[in-house]
Amino acid sequence: MSGQHYFLTLGFALSLWLNCVDATVTNTPHLNGPIFPVVPQSVPGAKRSAGEFVHPGLWHTHSNLETIRNNVLNGVDPWKSAYEQFSIDSYSQANYTMRGPAAVLSRGAISNYTSFTSDVRAAYQNALMWYITKDQAHWNRSTTILDAWGSGLVDIIGTDASLLVGLEGDMFANAAEIMRWEGGWVESGSKWQGGSGFSIQLYWLFARQSVINGQANYGMVSIKALLSFAVYLDDVTMYNYALYLMYNDLCAGIYGNYDSATAQPLEAGRDQGHVQSGLSWTANAAKVIQNQGSGDLFRFDNNLLLRAAEYTAKFNLNNTVSYNPKIYRCEAVLVDGPWPVISTANQGIKLPVWDIIYYEYVVKRGLNAPYTTQAKAAYGFEGSLPNNDGYTSWGDLIWATSRGYFLRSF
Numbered sequence: 070m071s072g073q074h075y076f077l078t079l080g081f082a083l084s085l086w087l088n089c090v091d092a093t094v095t096n097t098p099h100l101n102g103p104i105f106p107v108v109p110q111s112v113p114g115a116k117r118s119a120g121e122f123v124h125p126g127l128w129h130t131h132s133n134l135e136t137i138r139n140n141v142l143n144g145v146d147p148w149k150s151a152y153e154q155f156s157i158d159s160y161s162q163a164n165y166t167m168r169g170p171a172a173v174l175s176r177g178a179i180s181n182y183t184s185f186t187s188d189v190r191a192a193y194q195n196a197l198m199w200y201i202t203k204d205q206a207h208w209n210r211s212t213t214i215l216d217a218w219g220s221g222l223v224d225i226i227g228t229d230a231s232l233l234v235g236l237e238g239d240m241f242a243n244a245a246e247i248m249r250w251e252g253g254w255v256e257s258g259s260k261w262q263g264g265s266g267f268s269i270q271l272y273w274l275f276a277r278q279s280v281i282n283g284q285a286n287y288g289m290v291s292i293k294a295l296l297s298f299a300v301y302l303d304d305v306t307m308y309n310y311a312l313y314l315m316y317n318d319l320c321a322g323i324y325g326n327y328d329s330a331t332a333q334p335l336e337a338g339r340d341q342g343h344v345q346s347g348l349s350w351t352a353n354a355a356k357v358i359q360n361q362g363s364g365d366l367f368r369f370d371n372n373l374l375l376r377a378a379e380y381t382a383k384f385n386l387n388n389t390v391s392y393n394p395k396i397y398r399c400e401a402v403l404v405d406g407p408w409p410v411i412s413t414a415n416q417g418i419k420l421p422v423w424d425i426i427y428y429e430y431v432v433k434r435g436l437n438a439p440y441t442t443q444a445k446a447a448y449g450f451e452g453s454l455p456n457n458d459g460y461t462s463w464g465d466l467i468w469a470t471s472r473g474y475f476l477r478s479f
């Protein structure tokens with residue numbers, strides 16, 4: 070009886086409290102948290118000075134771009150066939166019509182950022198088109214989009230601002246990195262006093278809002294983007310911090326996403342879409358780390374990323390995998406977890422995340438990855454995307470590689 074009384078009292082008190090505190094979370098404070106300096110010796114692959122950065126060196130180095138271009142021009146597959154489709158995609162056209170810029174974008178309860186998504190993709194694909202063709206019209210299209218948004222976008226709001234920043238923002242930085250270091254583009258506007266311009270925006274709106282928040286795949290978006298932003302900005306502290314998070318943030322880094330022993334993705338009980346997108350974000354980070362000569366996240370912990378890809382591909386190809394319900398992400402309670410069984414929500418091979426993993430492990434390193442290989446085949450050509458939110462796609466063009474041993478140790 071007293072127990073029931075307690076409950077009623079508690080329930081009454083709770084309802085009173087709820088009546089008083091009825092605010093809902095509609096926005097986050099601007100996420101300009103501090104970047105604490107990390108001692109370089111504590112982070113494998115850390116930089117010690119700005120001059121150590123490799124440019125271009127986000128997703129594509131000079132040598133990667135040369136591989137793409139030479140194989141397209143020489144008619145070598147898979148580059149040649151991929152380029153045939155890439156070059157006719159609407160986002161690859163020099164006459165692509167820019168949809169922005171907009172002053173304020175929101176992602177969250179209000180989402181109105183598709184003009185940016187489209188223009189970012191056009192800036193990135195035109196940057197690649199310019200590199201391959203050296204046609205000035207592509208140079209113009211890519212850089213005019215970079216300058217227009219670089220000067221015109223002044224705020225990003227909404228609870229998921231960091232996702233917008235980490236997905237579209239990262240691709241935008243990749244376009245800028247190619248045009249800056251290969252195309253000789255000098256951005257308009259930036260001054261040390263502030264104001265406008267691509268790198269001002271990159272620092273304040275993108276990088277400072279990627280200082281870590283979120284868990285699992287969501288947190289990985291911020292880490293992978295922060296790596297890219299730091300390289301573009303030659304920001305040693307930011308780069309080392311992002312690298313530190315990758316290996317030490319147990320909610321968002323590599324171990325915030327994958328179990329070391331079993332490679333079970335920590336969101337396997339949530340749904341298969343987030344698991345698969347997380348593979349892509351982690352692989353993008355691994356590319357930047359590799360291109361910076363900062364070690365080998367692909368090989369880290371006995372090829373943990375490949376083991377996670379195999380687990381994921383196996384299950385999404387309708388095979389049974391072992392699932393441990395004690396292995397789950399931080400703050401699973403936010404997304405209806407922890408989960409007693411593996412989730413079949415969004416099960417299937419429906420996202421363009423396989424090429425980057427396939428080429429890196431199976432082709433370049435010659436490793437056996439039967440399920441990843443089947444997943445690549447099941448998805449088919451990673452091409453034009455109806456909803457292109459953050460995925461590079463076009464792996465047969467941009468991630469393809471020849472067989473070769475990878476010698477750097479970590």
Ligand SMILES: *[C@@H]1O[C@H](CO)[C@@H](O)[C@H](O)[C@H]1NC(C)=O
Pocket residue numbers: 162163164
């Ligand atoms: C854009 O250029 C492509 C070829 O590069 C051409 O086929 C298309 O008609 C052009 N579109 C417009 C709107 O001019």
Ligand SMILES: *[C@@H]1O[C@H](CO)[C@@H](O)[C@H](O)[C@H]1NC(C)=O
Pocket residue numbers: 171172173174175179181
């Ligand atoms: C998006 O929504 C926000 C919040 O309502 C608004 O301030 C902003 O102007 C909108 N941007 C676009 C491009 O519609």
Ligand SMILES: *[C@@H]1O[C@H](CO)[C@@H](O)[C@H](O)[C@H]1NC(C)=O
Pocket residue numbers: 205206209
């Ligand atoms: C590129 O832009 C410049 C400056 O606006 C212009 O003079 C030039 O004709 C453009 N070139 C092409 C090929 O569109």
Ligand SMILES: *[C@@H]1O[C@H](CO)[C@@H](O)[C@H](O)[C@H]1NC(C)=O
Pocket residue numbers: 385386387447
């Ligand atoms: C997995 O099963 C679903 C549902 O039966 C089916 O639609 C899908 O094609 C299967 N996938 C593969 C790769 O066999």
